[in-house]
Amino acid sequence: MSKVKMAIASLLIAGSLAAPVQASSVAETPSSSEDRNSGIGQEKFRVYVETNDKSSKASLASQYEVRWELSDNGFSTEMNEKQFQALQNNKNITVTKVPVVTLDLPAEQSINEIADNEIAARASQQVPWGIKAIYNNSSLTTTSGGSGINIAVLDTGANIAHPDLANRVEQCKNFTGATTVINNSCADGNGHGTHVAGTALADGGSDKGGVYGVAPAADLWAYKVLSDSGSGYSDDIAAAIRHAADQASSTGTKTVINMSLGSSGNNSLISNAVNYAYGKGVLIIAAVGNSGYAQGTIGYPGALVNAVAVAALENTQENGTYRVANYSSRGYTSTDGDYVIQQGDIEISAPGSAVYSTWYNGGYNTISGTSMATPHVAGLAAKIWAQNPSWSHTQLRSNLQNRAKAVDIKGGYGAATGDDYASGFGFARVQ
Secondary structure (H helix, E strand, O other): OOOOEEEEEEEEEEEOOOOOOOOOOOOOOOHHHHHHHHHOOOOOOEEEEEEHHHHHHHHHHHOOOEEEEHHHHHHHEEEEEEEEEEEEOOOOOOEEEEOOOEEEOOOOOOOOOOEHHHHHOHHHHHHHHHHHHOOOOOOOOOOOOOOOEEEEEEEEEOOOOOOOOOOHEEEEEEEEOOOOOOOOOOOOOOOOHHHHHHHHEEEOOOOOOOOOOOOOOOOOEEEEEOOOOOOEEHHHHHHHHHHHHHHHHHHHHHHEEEEEEEEEEOOOOHHHHHHHHHHOOOOEEEEEEOOOOOOOOEEEEEEEEEOOEEEEEEEEOOEEEEOOOOOOOOOOOHOOOOOOOOOOOOOEEOOOOOEEEEOOOEEEEEEOOOOHHHHHHHHHHHHHHOOOOOHHHHHHHHHHHHHHOOOOOOOOOOOOOOHHHHHHHHEOOOO
């Protein structure tokens, strides 16, 4: 009997571009050594090329295969070390390596095993604890809302054939392929993206025997920006953010972007894309990261002012409220207390520990992380927006903040009365 051993909690951008070293049992011969040495510097990697001269950009674009044009003066492409060094020596050109994206687990995350006989079964939890908590209804048996609102899940893809997601899929696109955007391709061989999508908008399936997300009438835009191994490039993520914003504009629809991923550093490609999308009326919801509980550990894009940063709550009561998980990243005491969002601030808290949701093999899984908290808020945003379609994204954001203020969180390291650096404004709920 095969078992799937995969537990993913949050996506963190790693700053290194080093390729993994793979061991081999074959002894190296002089000829194989010569072959290896002859290939030194020929391995290609992703870069972003920028120049303020239009003719220079056109010339460079003719020499290298353009992947994404994310700015007027630049584009991403692939090149080897020799080509990279040559361009770095040109004072009229700026060339930088594009950060690689990898998966990371919070320290408290455990490995889950899914047996074959569990895959075909329908949901053992139709309304998980986090959904009941955000609805503030412990007897909840079904959810509702989100009609006409798109939730763009930028992740490892999604199993769009999953019974609980199949009726919600509107777009399925791959940003990690050899070409630019591959339509009708977003297969998730990892699980993370399918899990996130389920929490946001799973509708229980046609037989109503599956799991329910926060906004089961919302439309899913499943954008694959990470490979099945959990790695990818920040230019692919930035391209997907911009694409979602452009799609929202061209279709005239309201769109919420869910990014259960982050970086310890502020990546300009992603941050510029977030600003671009926010400027087009898209609401961006992002995880704070799993590097807590020290101060100043929030990752990007969650740390950006134009993204709603979401912290993770446990299904544990402390000081009369839910508790902020230890692994959930924290903001700064120097900027909390004022209910004003600055860079590096947490905005909202939501259930993130032991979250049950859809899985890539057609079944279900329980995992933890701020990645799991984020789609609770994305789903809530879609539900509220559907009820108030005339609102702008900034009005919607203000409403989410007001709802969070009404449910203060006082449990966990750094949590206190009012706006704090652990839970932000509080726990935004349906009611």
